Structures are given as C-alpha cells and as structure tokens.
Amino acid sequence: MTETTPETTGPAVTAVPVTAVPDTAGPETAVPETTEEAAPGVTHDPAPEPDPAPDPAAEAAAPAEGPACPPRRxxxxxVRWTAAVLVFAAFGGAATYAVAQPERTKIPGLKTPGDGRWTYPPVALPKLPAGRPRPLDASANPxxxxxxxxxxxxxPLPEQAVADRSFPGTKGWLPSADYLKRYDFEFPDTARDTRLELRDDALRHIAARAWTMxxxxxxxxxxxxxxxxxxxxxHYAQLAGVPVRGARDAVDDGTVQxxxxxxxxxxxxxxxxxAHGGVSTRSAILGAGDTYALVVQTRKGALPEVPFRQTVRLQAQLLG
Incomplete structure (x- = not known):
C-alpha cells in the first residue's frame, strides 16, 4: 500500500523509495539505515516521524479482517456453484417433462395419421380334413x-363395411351367369359361350362377397x-383378354406384388x-391351385391404392 506524506509548514521534501539491497554478503549483512546526518548543510523542518514498521509476528497474531479469500477466488x-445449480435444474426439468409428457397419439390434433389401410378382423386358415395337404404343396397335392x-x-368384411346382401357370402354359391356379368364382353354371344366353357372346364363352385365402405x-x-x-x-387363358366391366384401357399395376x-x-x-370425376376401377386376379380369385374395387373419383393392395394380399394369403 502507498502512503501519502502529510503536509508540513516547511518546504516539501520528495520521498525517495527505499530499495532492498540484494543479499550478497551473506545472511548477517544488514541494509544501512539512512539518517538526517547523511545530508549535512540541508536545513528544513523536521518531517514527522514515519509510522513504525509493521511487526510480522503481530500481524500473524492479529485477527484477520475482510474476506477469507481474494475476490477473484x-x-x-x-460461478461454479451457479453452473451446478443450473445443470441440476435442467436435468430435473427434463425428467419432469418426460414423465408428464403424454403420448403423441393422445394429444388432440397430433394423432399419428394412418396410411389408409382398413381394419380387418383376425384372419386364420381353416382346419383341413385329416390327412389332406395344403393346396400349394406340389409334392403332396399336384x-x-x-x-x-x-x-x-x-x-371377411373390414370394420365399418356394409355388406351387399345380394351376394351369397358364406351361405351359398354364386351362379356363373352372375359372375360373368362382372366382365365387359365385346359381344353378347361371347358371354354365353364363356358360360358354357366354364361347365366344360369342370367348374365346381363360385363363392362371392361384396361390401361398401x-x-x-x-x-x-x-x-x-x-x-x-x-x-x-x-379357363383363365380364355378370360385373359376380357377386361373387367368399366375398366377398358386399364394399365398394368405392379404395386400389389x-x-x-x-x-x-x-x-x-x-x-x-x-376421368373427369368418373368411376375408378382396380382389379386383380390371383391363381392358387385349382382356384383363382377376382378382386375388384370401384369408387367415384380417385380410388385409394393402400386398401386395394391390402385386400389383395390378405386374400392371397387365405388361398395359400
């Protein structure tokens, strides 16, 4: 600490700092003291006596004043304590948010959108008679x-479907003449001839079901x-060139694979x-052993692709 010399009545005396002399003569060498006699002939009012040098032992024994550590420490x-508190607060807040956060599908307006597929009941293959092989077992059932x-x-019908009662479903068989009405024959005689060919080709049964969503x-x-x-x-070879009714000029659709x-x-x-808001049509034929399935979907305007692919694939699994 720098001290200021009090003002006196005489001329000002410039204070000269005392510089410590390096310890070159050994530990017993002392620094010479400067006295008034070292400058003879100089007349001035005596300066006030300086404060006595502080005693290190007394300072050590005296109680410490002020903070225990420097301000920077x-x-x-x-800062360290503040950072620790902020970190714990962040983790605690995140944990609270995770616990209280509801599932996305339970938040109004944020329900995960579906892809348009229908909800069918569980589908299971029927039990076969004892000792009978499955239809696609080529070695046991050629x-x-x-x-x-x-x-x-x-x-089976998906949820929200309304069944068409004009179709027999599981309670009967569809006449072949009604089945052939689904095709767009170019000439009326062709439909009659095809019905006769069905008989010649050893037709057994036609099962049918229809519904509207x-x-x-x-x-x-x-x-x-x-x-x-x-x-x-x-028989399938004979119908290969006949389009489904309402689907002339249809194009191949490989998305069902x-x-x-x-x-x-x-x-x-x-x-x-x-075209222009007309009826759209999708159709698929599945060949499995002694049976083939015809799946037809129609709708005014655009026809969704996902329910069609879903329906075709599920029906194919039942036939296999």
Missing amino acids: RLRAA AGVHYADLRSLLL PDGTRTEIYLVQFLTAGHRNS SKSIPSAETVYAQAKAG
Missing part, C-alpha cells in the same frame, strides 16, 4: 386342390374353383382412373 466459486370349404376362404369404395371378391389346377389354367403373397401363387393386377 470468491467469484470463481460463485392337382392343387383346396380341401377346405371355399366359402371359408373368403376375406363409408368413403364409397366398393369391393367385390369372387373365388372360382375347378376340379384341378390344370382346368383353372385353361409383395413377399407376403405365397410364392406359388400368380398375381396380375390392373388399374384405371376415372
């Missing part, structure tokens, strides 16, 4: 016969069963969009 300690009741292989999408499923897979192939469809089944699908 105290500031650093305060004719590809479905030994289960064909009506039990119809895809709230958005206006209509689905029709036909399962056509023959005596053997060979008879089924013969999926690993979920049994590899031994054949799938062929077509789609036609309704």
Whole structure:
C-alpha cells in the first residue's frame, strides 16, 4: 500500500523509495539505515516521524479482517456453484417433462395419421380334413386342390363395411351367369359361350362377397374353383383378354406384388382412373391351385391404392 506524506509548514521534501539491497554478503549483512546526518548543510523542518514498521509476528497474531479469500477466488466459486445449480435444474426439468409428457397419439390434433389401410378382423386358415395337404404343396397335392370349404376362404368384411346382401357370402354359391356379368364382353354371344366353357372346364363352385365402405369404395371378391389346377389354367387363358366391366384401357399395376403373397401363387393386377370425376376401377386376379380369385374395387373419383393392395394380399394369403 502507498502512503501519502502529510503536509508540513516547511518546504516539501520528495520521498525517495527505499530499495532492498540484494543479499550478497551473506545472511548477517544488514541494509544501512539512512539518517538526517547523511545530508549535512540541508536545513528544513523536521518531517514527522514515519509510522513504525509493521511487526510480522503481530500481524500473524492479529485477527484477520475482510474476506477469507481474494475476490477473484470468491467469484470463481460463485460461478461454479451457479453452473451446478443450473445443470441440476435442467436435468430435473427434463425428467419432469418426460414423465408428464403424454403420448403423441393422445394429444388432440397430433394423432399419428394412418396410411389408409382398413381394419380387418383376425384372419386364420381353416382346419383341413385329416390327412389332406395344403393346396400349394406340389409334392403332396399336384392337382392343387383346396380341401377346405371355399366359402371359408373368403376375406371377411373390414370394420365399418356394409355388406351387399345380394351376394351369397358364406351361405351359398354364386351362379356363373352372375359372375360373368362382372366382365365387359365385346359381344353378347361371347358371354354365353364363356358360360358354357366354364361347365366344360369342370367348374365346381363360385363363392362371392361384396361390401361398401363409408368413403364409397366398393369391393367385390369372387373365388372360382375347378376340379384341378390344370382346368383353372385353361379357363383363365380364355378370360385373359376380357377386361373387367368399366375398366377398358386399364394399365398394368405392379404395386400389389409383395413377399407376403405365397410364392406359388400368380398375381396380375390392373388399374384405371376415372376421368373427369368418373368411376375408378382396380382389379386383380390371383391363381392358387385349382382356384383363382377376382378382386375388384370401384369408387367415384380417385380410388385409394393402400386398401386395394391390402385386400389383395390378405386374400392371397387365405388361398395359400
């Protein structure tokens, strides 16, 4: 600390700082003291006696005054404690948010949007008669016969569907003449001839079901069963060039292909969009052993793709 010399009545005396002399003569060498006699001939009022030099032992024994540590250390300690409090507060707030945060699907307006697929009831393959193989077991069943009741292989209605009671469903069989009305034959005689060919090709049964969803999408499923897979192939070849009613100029649709469809089944699908707000149509034919399925969906305006693919794949699994 620098002290200021009090004012005197005489001329000012400039204070000269005392510089410590390096300890070169050994530990017993003392620094010479400066006295008034060292400057003879100089007359001035005597300066007030300086304060006695502080005694280090007395300072050590005296109680400490002020803060225990320098201000800078105290500031650093305060910063560290503040940071620790903020970190714990952040973790605590995050934990509270995670516990109180509701699921996204339970927040109004933030429900995860669906992809448009329908909700079908659980689907299970019917139990086969004892000792009968599955239709796609080529080694044990080369004719590809479905030994289960064909009506039990119809895809069930999804939720919110309204059944078309004009279709027999699981309670009967559809006449072949009604089935052929689904096709757009170029000439009336062609439809009659095809019906006769169905009989010659050893047609056994036609199971059918139809329904309509709230958005206006209509689905029709036909399962056509023959005596053997060979008879089924013969008839399918005759209908290959006949379009589904309302779907002339349809284009191939490969989006229904999926690993979920049994590899031994054949799938062929077509789609036609309704022009200027007309009726759109999608159709698919599935070949599985002695049976093929015709799946048709129609709707005024745009026809969703997801429910069509879903329906075709589920029906293919039931046939396998």
